[in-house]
Amino acid sequence: MPSNHNQNLTTPQHKTAFVISRRKSRWEATRHVFLLCCATAMLTACATRPPATAFERHVTHALPVTQTTPLHTALAPFEAAHPDQSGFRVLASGTDALQMRIALARAATQTLDMQYYIANEDTTGKLLLGAALYAADHGVRVRMLVDDLNFNDIDRVMAGLNSHENIEIRVFNPFGSAQQGVFERTTNVFTQIGHFTRRMHNKAMIADNQAAIVGGRNLGDEYFSASETLQFRDLDVLAAGPIAADISASFDDYWNSSIAYPLRALNKQKFDAKVLDQTRDELRQHWRTNADPYNAKPLNATPLAAQIAGQQLGLTWARAEFKADLPEKIEHPSPDYVSPPMQRLGELMHDAKKDFLITSPYFVPHDAGVKALGELTQRGIRIAILTNSLAATDAVAVQAGYSPFRVPLLRAGVELYEFKPQQNTAPTSAAGSGSRASLHAKTYVIDREILVIGSMNLDPRSANLNTELALVIHSPALAGQVAQLFDRATAPEVSYRVTLADAAQFAYLRSIGAPPSPLVWTDVENGTRRTYIFDPQAGLYRNALTGLFSLLPVNAEL
Numbered sequence: 001m002p003s004n005h006n007q008n009l010t011t012p013q014h015k016t017a018f019v020i021s022r023r024k025s026r027w028e029a030t031r032h033v034f035l036l037c038c039a040t041a042m043l044t045a046c047a048t049r050p051p052a053t054a055f056e057r058h059v060t061h062a063l064p065v066t067q068t069t070p071l072h073t074a075l076a077p078f079e080a081a082h083p084d085q086s087g088f089r090v091l092a093s094g095t096d097a098l099q100m101r102i103a104l105a106r107a108a109t110q111t112l113d114m115q116y117y118i119a120n121e122d123t124t125g126k127l128l129l130g131a132a133l134y135a136a137d138h139g140v141r142v143r144m145l146v147d148d149l150n151f152n153d154i155d156r157v158m159a160g161l162n163s164h165e166n167i168e169i170r171v172f173n174p175f176g177s178a179q180q181g182v183f184e185r186t187t188n189v190f191t192q193i194g195h196f197t198r199r200m201h202n203k204a205m206i207a208d209n210q211a212a213i214v215g216g217r218n219l220g221d222e223y224f225s226a227s228e229t230l231q232f233r234d235l236d237v238l239a240a241g242p243i244a245a246d247i248s249a250s251f252d253d254y255w256n257s258s259i260a261y262p263l264r265a266l267n268k269q270k271f272d273a274k275v276l277d278q279t280r281d282e283l284r285q286h287w288r289t290n291a292d293p294y295n296a297k298p299l300n301a302t303p304l305a306a307q308i309a310g311q312q313l314g315l316t317w318a319r320a321e322f323k324a325d326l327p328e329k330i331e332h333p334s335p336d337y338v339s340p341p342m343q344r345l346g347e348l349m350h351d352a353k354k355d356f357l358i359t360s361p362y363f364v365p366h367d368a369g370v371k372a373l374g375e376l377t378q379r380g381i382r383i384a385i386l387t388n389s390l391a392a393t394d395a396v397a398v399q400a401g402y403s404p405f406r407v408p409l410l411r412a413g414v415e416l417y418e419f420k421p422q423q424n425t426a427p428t429s430a431a432g433s434g435s436r437a438s439l440h441a442k443t444y445v446i447d448r449e450i451l452v453i454g455s456m457n458l459d460p461r462s463a464n465l466n467t468e469l470a471l472v473i474h475s476p477a478l479a480g481q482v483a484q485l486f487d488r489a490t491a492p493e494v495s496y497r498v499t500l501a502d503a504a505q506f507a508y509l510r511s512i513g514a515p516p517s518p519l520v521w522t523d524v525e526n527g528t529r530r531t532y533i534f535d536p537q538a539g540l541y542r543n544a545l546t547g548l549f550s551l552l553p554v555n556a557e558l
Helices: 024-046 070-081 094-107 123-137 156-161 182-191 243-255 273-290 304-309 340-350 366-378 396-411 460-465 476-489 503-511 539-551
Strands: 086-091 111-116 141-147 167-172 204-207 211-215 230-233 236-240 260-262 316-324 355-359 382-388 415-419 436-439 443-446 450-454 469-474 495-500 519-525 528-532
Touching: 070 304, 086 094, 086 476, 094 123, 094 204, 094 211, 094 236, 094 304, 111 123, 111 243, 123 141, 123 156, 123 167, 123 273, 141 243, 156 167, 156 273, 204 243, 211 243, 211 450, 236 243, 236 469, 243 316, 243 469, 316 340, 316 476, 340 366, 340 443, 340 450, 340 469, 355 476, 366 382, 366 396, 382 396, 382 436, 382 476, 396 415, 396 495, 396 519, 396 539, 415 436, 443 476, 450 476
Parallel strands: 111 141, 141 167, 230 436, 355 382, 382 415
Antiparallel strands: 086 236, 086 316, 111 204, 167 260, 204 211, 211 236, 316 469, 355 443, 415 495, 443 450, 450 469, 495 519, 519 528
16 A cells, blocks of 8 residues: 655754742742732733723714615616525635725725724735725725734724724724733733633625625735735635625624724824825835735726626626624623524534535534534435645644544544645745645535535634624525535645545554554645555644643633
């Protein structure tokens, strides 16, 4: 049997220096500092932030769907021809996703709403912020809601934009923002863990309450084929028509919630009109320098409304449902809360007749999930799961939660594929040619007739801690398109196939003196089939870290 089980077991030698002071005065000084820090941490833990409603903050809502805008006018005849349906287009590449967001921002004439878990001020992030500023400068009301966990609210560009009369930025569920220092913010991670660990994971961008982009992508270079170190393989969908009103309604719920704080109430920096002018000049120069190299300009310069009217977008019209968690999931946590997107996915899974294709980069099924999937395979339904390999994941802790369930899943008849960290051999931008690849898309295809796409992973965090959203699209055409993407992503050149070791493989392992392994990984590289007995390409460090996390009581947080 051809085999390649040679793992990288070497690790850089670490030098540890132990310095012991025998002077009592130094110890006493250290002890006093330690006690002072503890006292400060206790005082910080006792401090509570007033609700967002205590600050000057206007309750605002989405543009009425009846408001006449170019997008509304362009969509009207198609909506009339497809009653109770909306138009959709899958955005499979990072370039498509970036260009469509730029086009959507430019298409807005009244309102532009953005809701993201992560919003970075990197190369593509500034291109998108520049597009939002362009809209605001043309009279569009821009609302941007960002989760606090990954939000650096002292960043000058975003805070500068927040001084624009047409732009407002709010921070969701802050656990220690700019008015508190680094020490206080770090302390809150430990003293307010129940508050800190619940995050807004939703991702949506909506123009004029008529067209929206939802899916797995945040705002950052790694989501748009522009990072030199990490390339997320992700998936979004453009949704136009009546379904946009449901997405907007969810955005309004979060925007007006009691834990959506105005950035002005958190950020201690003060900005005048001069700073906004400097920010505008900087973003314009950034656009001139980076728009072409990073493929940010829409390939079709025609306005989005005109493309819709001319049937140039290739929209597929279908019946759809939008499911989203309520902000109360974080505002008022309850063990009785049932996540609407997770519940709907469970119903569709239960009703599957032929197959269920799962793409979830962070996949932790627990015993209940293994049992549910096993019941489907017993009914003759094909279950295939694509998730990250240990070498590809950006969250090793999640891998520790997932790995114990591989053997039970395989014994239940589930097909298991793990995404490889292959390099990007055909970069679509100035960066990314040597980047590590990682899976980030969250899609579920039922019987190749129904597509579920959004921000939701199949793990306890999505079910119980984070807020999520999902589109359920009843379209064999779109479901078939994503199923084809799944088939390509699970090919042996792209992903490892994980299987149970058979008798011949066990015998081979014994013959070469290798430790017995219940799992084997196979792939194809340069036309050659390879077999592994350990997590491929992960190295000693990631394997050791996974083992460490598996010993910690963090399963509920994964």
